[in-house]
Amino acid sequence: MSRPRNDSRRMALLDAATQVFAKHGLQAPTSLISKTARISEGSLFTYFKTKEELVTALYLDLRVDLASAITSNFPRRSSVRVRFEHVFRRYVTWGVAYELKRKALRSITLSNLVTPAVRAQSSELFAEVDRLLADALQQRLMKDLPAGMSSQALKAIAEMTMDLIDRDPERGDEYLSAGFQMLWGALARKP
Amino acid sequence: MSRPRNDSRRMALLDAATQVFAKHGLQAPTSLISKTARISEGSLFTYFKTKEELVTALYLDLRVDLASAITSNFPRRSSVRVRFEHVFRRYVTWGVAYELKRKALRSITLSNLVTPAVRAQSSELFAEVDRLLADALQQRLMKDLPAGMSSQALKAIAEMTMDLIDRDPERGDEYLSAGFQMLWGALARKP
Amino acid sequence: MSRPRNDSRRMALLDAATQVFAKHGLQAPTSLISKTARISEGSLFTYFKTKEELVTALYLDLRVDLASAITSNFPRRSSVRVRFEHVFRRYVTWGVAYELKRKALRSITLSNLVTPAVRAQSSELFAEVDRLLADALQQRLMKDLPAGMSSQALKAIAEMTMDLIDRDPERGDEYLSAGFQMLWGALARKP
Amino acid sequence: MSRPRNDSRRMALLDAATQVFAKHGLQAPTSLISKTARISEGSLFTYFKTKEELVTALYLDLRVDLASAITSNFPRRSSVRVRFEHVFRRYVTWGVAYELKRKALRSITLSNLVTPAVRAQSSELFAEVDRLLADALQQRLMKDLPAGMSSQALKAIAEMTMDLIDRDPERGDEYLSAGFQMLWGALARKP
DNA sequence: TATGAATGAGAATTCATTCAT
DNA sequence: GATGAATGAATTCTCATTCAT
Numbered sequence: 001m002s003r004p005r006n007d008s009r010r011m012a013l014l015d016a017a018t019q020v021f022a023k024h025g026l027q028a029p030t031s032l033i034s035k036t037a038r039i040s041e042g043s044l045f046t047y048f049k050t051k052e053e054l055v056t057a058l059y060l061d062l063r064v065d066l067a068s069a070i071t072s073n074f075p076r077r078s079s080v081r082v083r084f085e086h087v088f089r090r091y092v093t094w095g096v097a098y099e100l101k102r103k104a105l106r107s108i109t110l111s112n113l114v115t116p117a118v119r120a121q122s123s124e125l126f127a128e129v130d131r132l133l134a135d136a137l138q139q140r141l142m143k144d145l146p147a148g149m150s151s152q153a154l155k156a157i158a159e160m161t162m163d164l165i166d167r168d169p170e171r172g173d174e175y176l177s178a179g180f181q182m183l184w185g186a187l188a189r190k191p
Numbered sequence: 192m193s194r195p196r197n198d199s200r201r202m203a204l205l206d207a208a209t210q211v212f213a214k215h216g217l218q219a220p221t222s223l224i225s226k227t228a229r230i231s232e233g234s235l236f237t238y239f240k241t242k243e244e245l246v247t248a249l250y251l252d253l254r255v256d257l258a259s260a261i262t263s264n265f266p267r268r269s270s271v272r273v274r275f276e277h278v279f280r281r282y283v284t285w286g287v288a289y290e291l292k293r294k295a296l297r298s299i300t301l302s303n304l305v306t307p308a309v310r311a312q313s314s315e316l317f318a319e320v321d322r323l324l325a326d327a328l329q330q331r332l333m334k335d336l337p338a339g340m341s342s343q344a345l346k347a348i349a350e351m352t353m354d355l356i357d358r359d360p361e362r363g364d365e366y367l368s369a370g371f372q373m374l375w376g377a378l379a380r381k382p
Numbered sequence: 383m384s385r386p387r388n389d390s391r392r393m394a395l396l397d398a399a400t401q402v403f404a405k406h407g408l409q410a411p412t413s414l415i416s417k418t419a420r421i422s423e424g425s426l427f428t429y430f431k432t433k434e435e436l437v438t439a440l441y442l443d444l445r446v447d448l449a450s451a452i453t454s455n456f457p458r459r460s461s462v463r464v465r466f467e468h469v470f471r472r473y474v475t476w477g478v479a480y481e482l483k484r485k486a487l488r489s490i491t492l493s494n495l496v497t498p499a500v501r502a503q504s505s506e507l508f509a510e511v512d513r514l515l516a517d518a519l520q521q522r523l524m525k526d527l528p529a530g531m532s533s534q535a536l537k538a539i540a541e542m543t544m545d546l547i548d549r550d551p552e553r554g555d556e557y558l559s560a561g562f563q564m565l566w567g568a569l570a571r572k573p
Numbered sequence: 574m575s576r577p578r579n580d581s582r583r584m585a586l587l588d589a590a591t592q593v594f595a596k597h598g599l600q601a602p603t604s605l606i607s608k609t610a611r612i613s614e615g616s617l618f619t620y621f622k623t624k625e626e627l628v629t630a631l632y633l634d635l636r637v638d639l640a641s642a643i644t645s646n647f648p649r650r651s652s653v654r655v656r657f658e659h660v661f662r663r664y665v666t667w668g669v670a671y672e673l674k675r676k677a678l679r680s681i682t683l684s685n686l687v688t689p690a691v692r693a694q695s696s697e698l699f700a701e702v703d704r705l706l707a708d709a710l711q712q713r714l715m716k717d718l719p720a721g722m723s724s725q726a727l728k729a730i731a732e733m734t735m736d737l738i739d740r741d742p743e744r745g746d747e748y749l750s751a752g753f754q755m756l757w758g759a760l761a762r763k764p
Numbered sequence: 765t766a767t768g769a770a771t772g773a774g775a776a777t778t779c780a781t782t783c784a785t
Numbered sequence: 786g787a788t789g790a791a792t793g794a795a796t797t798c799t800c801a802t803t804c805a806t
Contacts, residue, residue, distance in 0.1 A: 050801080051801065159347070175337055187376070220775060387769065427798060616787055772800100780794100784791095
């Protein structure tokens with residue numbers, strides 16, 4: 001069978017799953033998701049054969065969402081630093097604006113439900129970021145770091161920044177600036 | 192006298208819980224824990240009245256373990272930088288050596304099962320680290336960062352480093368050095 | 383449309399609960415009830431969220447059953463004595479005909495599972511009986527008894543009569559007549 | 574093996590069981606009983622092989638207690654009416670004074686744990702009462718009631734009276750007098 | 765295809781009883 | 786005998802998934 005065609009129901013389910021997983025974690029019952037989506041319990045399983053499939057689909061959906069937030073209007077021609085700041089600000093801004101999406105994505109990422117293949121597949125969405133890091137390296141702007149470490153640092157510092165803003169949203173801008181300063185200090189060869 | 196309550200059974204349960212929670216997350220069944228500890232399902236509950244109590248006990252146990260790894264032989268009289276490096280290396284080394292403990296601790300920390308009071312209590316174990324950060328600030332070695340951000344950065348970069356070492360243990364030393372460089376670059380006013 | 387919720391399954395469960403509670407008391411396992419009703423263990427909880435809710439529902443059901451047995455064709459215009467006899471005979475006859483219902487109701491009544499509010503609510507079903515007792519008092523047919531004692535006596539003597547008929551059903555009519563004689567002797571100012 | 578000789582421990586257990594069964598019903602855990610008796614969980618089972626055996630022993634103990642309360646100083650030579658009143662008052666007084674004993678005894682009586690043989694055995698303790706009822710019958714003081722009904726009425730009205738006194742102890746004497754009046758009215762041929 | 769009732773394999777406990785000390 | 790830790794079957798309830806309508 002092909003995927004059921006009523007796409008708005010599918011999206012309603014993904015949206016509901018975002019809310020529910022953000023609030024209750026991955027072990028939340030599927031019945032809560034279908035209820036939130038105002039869809040019958042059984043119908044959920046016509047859109048996603050299993051809970052695991054729903055989780056995987058949501059993971060991909062959220063990763064696409066995040067990637068497009070980062071990549072849209074990407075200043076491809078600008079300097080490394082400008083692009084870096086773009087990525088960081090967009091990442092954090094997205095995470096703060098869509099707290100539920102971020103929390104759901106985190107819950108999924110921390111679980112073991114998503115296969116490595118799917119993770120790898122979704123990573124391709126962030127090719128622009130990889131290119132940026134490669135440029136930075138080539139231009140000798142970055143410290144000599146083991147492969148892959150810089151992107152992880154970006155992620156770690158961004159996530160940390162979001163958590164802090166969650167707790168104290170009024171000082172969001174401060175955290176955002178400080179976060180980028182820290183990130184640049186962590187990665188750049190010279191400040 | 193009755194059969195004496197065997198402390199090694201309690202430890203076996205905590206150890207089993209560490210393994211199980213690290214592998215399957217907190218929602219793993221208690222039956223898996225008792226089985227892993229080669230103890231009957233009912234006996235678990237003579238040592239811990241509820242699953243929550245087991246989780247809390249394990250949390251405290253692991254936090255003490257980590258704190259003592261960081262604090263033992265702490266070079267209290269040394270420079271901020273030396274103490275910083277001590278903390279970072281000990282933290283990462285502990286997390287790599289005891290991957291399961293680290294993952295279990297992470298699972299517990301991310302859940303909401305541990306009460307704020309217990310969290311606060313266990314934080315006191317890390318007073319030495321707080322003092323170090325205060326010293327760094329006072330000596331104007333650190334950037335002007337919003338309160339609490341530096342300790343979160345320490346944690347974020349350390350955890351990131353551990354994750355990388357997990358995936359590629361052979362280059363552990365590289366990651367460790369690079370991690371500390373990044374941390375220092377992130378926090379220090381001057382490199 | 384989905385499979386329609388089948389009212390006969392709910393009734394089957396109440397019926398099974400009646401049998402099981404009558405025989406084994408309230409602490410009988412819900413699994414025995416679902417088994418008796420030829421329904422899966424889980425389904426019981428789609429009809430009654432908890433065991434307590436099942437017990438309460440059964441209590442109300444049985445009280446309604448008893449009340450309607452007593453109240454149907456109630457000789458509202460007849461003398462106190464005739465009405466008294468009506469109540470007593472109907473009460474006892476119901477309890478003998480539906481021994482299981484009576485025993486289940488007794489088990490539930492003796493437990494503390496049913497809230498006072500629910501008890502009060504169900505008592506309203508027996509308003510006719512209260513009116514009868516009030517009439518008897520007003521017409522000075524009854525002894526001067528502390529408030530509430532007469533209705534308790536009615537209940538006590540009726541229940542006693544039913545227990546005796548249980549043990550020796552063949553002499554049911556004798557017990558019934560004697561029971562009423564005793565009740566009247568107990569309450570009436572003059573025989 | 575013979576019965577363990579430390580009788581005071583056995584009595585402590587029976588006493589604890591009385592309190593516990595009165596408050597929580599027969600399904601109360603044995604551990605609560607041993608704890609109340611300040612005796613180890615295991616020791617309970619050296620005095621009573623099973624919980625059922627404990628229940629049976631307690632039943633007999635309480636029945637003896639009640640019987641002796643009724644029978645002591647029994648006015649064997651007095652009139653039927655005097656003896657009747659003696660029995661009734663002693664019964665009710667005992668039940669009010671030893672509310673826990675009464676409630677425990679009721680819990681046990683209502684359960685199916687005590688075998689008919691044991692019930693029959695304990696009934697012999699009340700031979701004096703049976704004799705009284707036989708005398709009353711022979712002297713044509715009593716209505717012509719089916720066999721066994723008068724003793725059940727005595728029990729039913731006495732228990733009802735105790736319940737009322739429980740709820741409103743200040744009017745205990747009123748209830749007691751009214752209860753006896755009702756009993757006599759129920760049983761006597763002439764008032 | 766949509767619905768939601770039905771299912772049954774777990775889940776966390778509890779507790780009478782046993783048994784090592 | 787006394788103790789209380791150990792046991793595991795039993796209990797109430799949950800939830801992903803199926804299936805009759």
